[in-house]
Amino acid sequence: MRAVIFLLYFYSVYASDIDEYFDKRYKILKSESRLSLGGNVSLSDKEAAVNICLMHYKFKEVDYWFDNPRYFNCSRHYFNYKQYIKTSKVFRIIQDMPKGAALHVHDMGLLGPDYLMNITYQDNLYVCFDNNLHLIFANAPPKSPCDGKWQLMSKARSFSNNVTKFDADLRNHFTLFVKNPDTVYPSIRETWRAFMKFFFTVQPMLSYRPVWEQYFYDALKKFREDNIMYLEVRSILPNLYELDGTVYDPIVTAKTYKKVIKNFTKVHRDFFGAKLIYAPPRKVDRSKLEEYLELAKRIKQEMPDTFAGFDLVGQEDLGSPLIEFVPQLLESRKELNYFFHAGETDWYGTLTDENLVDAVLLGAKRLGHAYALPKHPQVLNEIIKKDIGLEVNVISNAVLSLVRDIRNHPLSAFLAHGLPVVLSSDDPGVWEADPLSEDFYIAFVAVASRLSDLRLLKQLAINSLKYSALDSISKDDALRKFNYKWNEFIDNFNCSKYQH
Incomplete structure (x- = not known):
């Protein structure tokens, strides 16, 4: 009898310990879920129904990859799997979903090689072939230096004897995409050389x-x-120019943005608009930076509604670090909003890496990439405290040789900690990606938790407007219009559309 009582007591205590263990485990996971980005978003009944469809397809993809890791595309170079993305049902849902804003994109990298090829069929385009490809519009042969001979593109094309091959070779100058990226881009040096050559062209x-x-x-x-x-x-x-050789001041280029934005929003009433961030090259001295800052102030004075702020661009590892410009940037920060590229590097303890520290101390409103942020706990605390947006560009970081297996991207930690992330696409045209949907897709299925759902996607879209440079009144208006688009997407959602 005593043995029976002892066993009953033992099992009751054991069962109590097990229950307590699983209760603690549940609370930890629940707490982590709430902490993650989108974890506190509540879904309506209709949103929950959309979420069931979305997660059915997400689980199908992710679980297949988990069981068959050799087929996990995102562990390889983006160029080796980009053609398969559009077959994904999750991608197609994301494509149809309102995504808010793109806050980190560069103008000359917005459209892909096919669009650029169409430009080469326009009249008055001259071409010169030497070690590089030179292209200029003019009403007479250009006097720009070139070791070859300037000729009209139309004549060069017709004299080629094989227009198909001529155009295929020409197209290669307008994209980083290659079929053998591991061979062509063995390190960040080769990748960035090709990247900068694209813009030079x-x-x-x-x-x-x-x-x-x-x-x-x-x-x-x-x-x-x-x-x-x-x-x-x-x-x-x-500097924009005309056929007769007239060259305009950069302020004209800025005003051209304002003109085009006005014309576009007049025709497309549902498009909220765009703003300009002046972002000249960072590999300069202090006197050149002073010119940059003065131009930025002129633009702000002449078109304050269109001008958002100032940045410095180019490969961070080779450019001048922010610390070299601290006196001038401190002086100008009362007049200009900063949106600095910072921490776009794999190197730890370098001046490039420390750009994150200076960007935050200089009062940046958002940080471009912030790839190195997990290595800086104090900077991370400041970002949380000051609510500084993090502009993350997952495909860009993969293509430009910062990360290969996308599961290792620091975005996973950013999302887990509920940091103020905004997804963007950097230069999608250069690697022939969609404007933003592919970045959303890869972040959702390959970087975020398997359990992250529609709440994350919705919060990312909201963040893109919340951390924009819009003033408070415009921001509220933009969020209202986003919510209208979002509800329209939810109301019209039909899961059967994605079955095939």
């Missing part, structure tokens, strides 16, 4: 004023078609 062609205006208008159209309602575009503000 396309800038003179795109800077022809009529082309520039049409290009930006069509870029807005492309982003709108991807269910984006607002943009903040970084630009080096190249």
Whole structure:
């Protein structure tokens, strides 16, 4: 009898310990879920129904990859799996979903090679082939230096004897995409050389004023078609020119943005608009930076409604670190909002890495990339305290050789800690990606938790407007219009549409 009582007591205590263990486990996981980005979003009944469909397809994809890791595409170079993304049902849902704003994009990287190829069929485009490709619009052969011979593109194409091959070779200058990326881009050095060469090639062609205006208008159209309602575009503000050789001041380039935005929103009433971030190259000295800052102040004075702020761009590892410009940037921060690229590096303890510290101390409103942030706990605390937006560009970071297996991207930690993340796409045209949907998709299925659902996607879209440079009244208006688009998407959602 005593043995029976002892056993009953033992099992009751054991059962109590087990219950307590699983209760603690449940509370930890529940707490982590609430802490994560989107964890406190409440879904309506209709949203919950959409979520069931979305997560059915997400689980199907992720669980297959978990069981068959050799088929997990996102552990390889983006160029090796990008063609499969569009077959995903999750991607198609995300494509149809309102995504708010794209806050980190560069003007000359917005549209892809096929669009740029169409420009090469326009009249008055001259081409010169030497070690590089040179393209300029003019009404007579350009006098720009080139080791080859300037000729009209139309004549060069017709004299090629094989137009198909000529165009295929020409197209390769307008994209980073290759079939063997591991061979062509063995390190960040080769990737960035190709990346900068792209801009060196396309800038003179795109800077022809009529082309520039049409290009930006069509870029807005492309982003709108991807269910984006607002943009903040970084630009080096190249000098636009005319066929007769007239060259304009960069302030004209800025005003061209304002003109195109006004014309586009007049036609497309559901598009909220766009703003300009002046973002010249960072590999300069202090005197050149002073010129940059003075131009930024001029632009703000002449078009305050369109101008958002100031940044410095280019490969951080090779450019001048922010600390070199602290006196001037401190002096100008009362007049200019900063949106600095910072921490776009794998190197720890370098001046590039420490750009994160200076960007926060200089009062940046958002940080571009912030890839190195997990290595800086004090900076992370400041970002949480000051609610500084983090502009994350997952495909860009993969293509530009910061990360290979996308599961290792620090965005996973950012999302887990509920940090103020905004997803963007950097230069989607350069790697032939959609304006924003592919970045959303990869972040959702390959970086975020398997359990992250529609609440995360909705919060990311809301964040893109919350952390924008819009004033408070415009921000409230943009959020109202987003909610209308979101509810329309939810009300019209039909899961059967994605079955095939």
